[in-house]
Each structure stands twice: as C-alpha cells, then as structure tokens.
Amino acid sequence: MMPSVNSDTSDKDAEPFVEIDPTGRYGRYSELLGCGAVKKVYRAFDQEEGIEVAWNQVKLRNFTDDPAMIDRLYSEVRLLRTLTSKNIISFYNVWRDEDRNTLNFITEVCTSGNLREYRKKHRHVSMKALKKWSKQILKGLNHLHTHEPCVIHRDLNCSNVFVNGNIGQVKIGDLGLAAIVGKSHSAHSILGTPEFMAPELYDEDYTEMVDIYSFGMCVLEMVTLEIPYSECDNVAKIYKKVSAGIRPQAISKINDPEARAFIERCLAQPRARPSAAELLKDPFFDGIDDDENDECLCVHN
Structure with missing residues (x-):
C-alpha cells in the first residue's frame, strides 16, 4: 500500500x-461517470499524482460464453497504451481482478463530460468554437489512421468525444470497437451507432474512411444540436436512408454554406472522402489556430 500524507488524524471528511x-x-469512488453496453466508468483518484482519473470496469462474468469479446477488451487496453495524441484519452494502467472477475483500467478523465451533453448544455457557441472542437477531433483521427498499424475507431459519435471545458479541449475516447487494421486497410464486421455509420460499414468491407463519415455526422450534430436521422423512429428506417444515400433532414437546417459544404465532403462516397490529414488543410479551418489552449473557449449559459 502506498504511504499517504495525513494533515489530520481524522478521516471523517x-x-x-x-x-x-x-x-x-x-482508489475508486462509488460515483458512476458513465455506463455502456460493455463497461462502467467510475470517478477515481490517483494518490501518487494527486489527480482525478476514470476507473473503467468490465465484469468478465458477463462474457464467459464470449471469449472473442474478452479478447476485444484486452485489445482495447493494449491499443490505448500505444496512443500518444493529446486529442485521444490517455491510458494509465490495467489489471485483472481474479477475485471479482473484472478487467479494470485507469484512464484520463475530462472535466466536462462528453461532447453531446456539453453541446446541449451550451447552446450558444460560435462557429469558431465548433471549428476548434472539430479540428481537434480530426487531429485525434489522424493519429489513429496514421498509427502503425492503422486504427479505425468505428464508433465515433459525440458521446464518445470528451471535453475539458475550461480550456476548450476535446479528446476521442471509447475505443472499445476499434479495429486494428493491417496492410489491407479493410475490416470485416458491423459495429457502431446506426445514425453515424457509413453505408459501407453495412457491407462489411470498409477502410478508415468510415471514421471520416462519422466525423461529418458529429459536425452536423454540433452545428444543428440534432442527432442525425432523428426523423427516423427505428434502425431499419435509418439503414434504408443511409444505404440509399439520403442525407439526414438536419442538413437542410444549416444556414452556413461553408459548414454545409464541409459536412458534405465528409459524407461523400468512400473514394471521394478526404483523409483526416486532408481535411485539416480544408479552408473551413482557415484562421483557426493549431494550439487549442491559445484561447479559453469559455461558454456561458
């Protein structure tokens, strides 16, 4: 047990x-920060560094009949260790608790939660701020896609992007569905969030360009405050529209022609879609400084 410094003999506070x-x-607290299909995320504390962290916990007994899922979880953890972008959630430690039959890993925690909730809370945000957030997501994607081997996130959406609101910093998280892709640069399984999934994902033959499509849908949600295809009341209807190349109704609500054109570039057919590196050079980002900490993006209700 690590020694601690006590300023008071009483621990009542x-x-x-x-x-x-x-x-x-x-140390893990009882407070739940998030809950997904596979894992729960708790608030925790790093006693050595004196910082709050996220304690991700997976109950392995839920997957005793699914060794492939357990392998995928271990892959996520191994993958996180190798990623070093400031726009991807940092990974600190991992261990398996045999007694509790859990897989636990410690990651960075962002102060303001996920981008979907943050954007809903702060409805009045300039296009400049949205561009800064978008540019940082692209930087994270570029790191994934130029990683050796290439990494496809496959489930990028605004609930998987996290925010440090005091400095206007955003980071990609939840790489649980990521696929490490070899030289063929294609992957073969259907995973993701239907509203954000590129059409070719349903064909089970795709490249990292699926993340660019999902990124375009993220920008659409950020600009319109509307989840894409919210006009559809079930997944089958979303699939039908996506497969037919029918855009979400939310696009028609964008008044800024530059933003609309940028989103359309991201949603183009796979071969016409720009890479993350190419999008970072798009005129859409002209005048947006590379250093997201150069200006505090303080947004107020």
Whole structure:
C-alpha cells in the first residue's frame, strides 16, 4: 500500500474509496461517470499524482460464453497504451481482478463530460468554437489512421468525444470497437451507432474512411444540436436512408454554406472522402489556430 500524507488524524471528511487497485495507487469512488453496453466508468483518484482519473470496469462474468469479446477488451487496453495524441484519452494502467472477475483500467478523465451533453448544455457557441472542437477531433483521427498499424475507431459519435471545458479541449475516447487494421486497410464486421455509420460499414468491407463519415455526422450534430436521422423512429428506417444515400433532414437546417459544404465532403462516397490529414488543410479551418489552449473557449449559459 502506498504511504499517504495525513494533515489530520481524522478521516471523517474524506470521501471513502469503495475499491483500491493492487498497487494501492488508485482508489475508486462509488460515483458512476458513465455506463455502456460493455463497461462502467467510475470517478477515481490517483494518490501518487494527486489527480482525478476514470476507473473503467468490465465484469468478465458477463462474457464467459464470449471469449472473442474478452479478447476485444484486452485489445482495447493494449491499443490505448500505444496512443500518444493529446486529442485521444490517455491510458494509465490495467489489471485483472481474479477475485471479482473484472478487467479494470485507469484512464484520463475530462472535466466536462462528453461532447453531446456539453453541446446541449451550451447552446450558444460560435462557429469558431465548433471549428476548434472539430479540428481537434480530426487531429485525434489522424493519429489513429496514421498509427502503425492503422486504427479505425468505428464508433465515433459525440458521446464518445470528451471535453475539458475550461480550456476548450476535446479528446476521442471509447475505443472499445476499434479495429486494428493491417496492410489491407479493410475490416470485416458491423459495429457502431446506426445514425453515424457509413453505408459501407453495412457491407462489411470498409477502410478508415468510415471514421471520416462519422466525423461529418458529429459536425452536423454540433452545428444543428440534432442527432442525425432523428426523423427516423427505428434502425431499419435509418439503414434504408443511409444505404440509399439520403442525407439526414438536419442538413437542410444549416444556414452556413461553408459548414454545409464541409459536412458534405465528409459524407461523400468512400473514394471521394478526404483523409483526416486532408481535411485539416480544408479552408473551413482557415484562421483557426493549431494550439487549442491559445484561447479559453469559455461558454456561458
């Protein structure tokens, strides 16, 4: 157990840990930050660095009949270790708890939650701020796509992008559905969030360009405050429209022709879609500084 410095002999004001990692460095609180189909994310504390972190926990007993899923979880953790972009959530530690039959990993926590909730909370945001957020997402994607081997996120949407609101910083997270793709640069399984999925994902033959399509849908949601294809009341209708190349109704609500044209570039046919590196050079980002910390993007209700 790591030694701690006590300024007071009484711990009555201290928030109790409900679980501590094997090294004694990380303590988990009961507060849930997020809950997905595969894992729960709790607020936690790094006693060595004195910072709050996220404790991701997967109950492996849920997957005793699905060894492929457990392999995928381990792949996510191994993958996170190799990613070093400031626009991708940082990874700190991993271990398996045999007694509780859980896989646990510690990641960076962002102060303002995910981009979907943040954008809903702050409805009055300039196009400049939206461009700054978009540019940072692209930087994260470019890091994934130029990684060796190439990494496809496959489930990019505004709920998988996280925000440090005090400095206007955004980071891509939730790489649980990521596929590490070899030299063929294609992958063969259907995964993702229907409203954000590129048409070729349904054909099970696709490249990292599916993330560019999803990114375009993220920009659409950021600009319109509307989840794409919200006019559809079931997944089958979304699939039908996506497969037919019918755009979400939300696009017609965009008043800014530059923003609309940029989104359309991202939603083009796979071979016509620009790479993340190419999009970073798009005139859409003219005048947007590379250093997202150069200006505090403070937004107020």
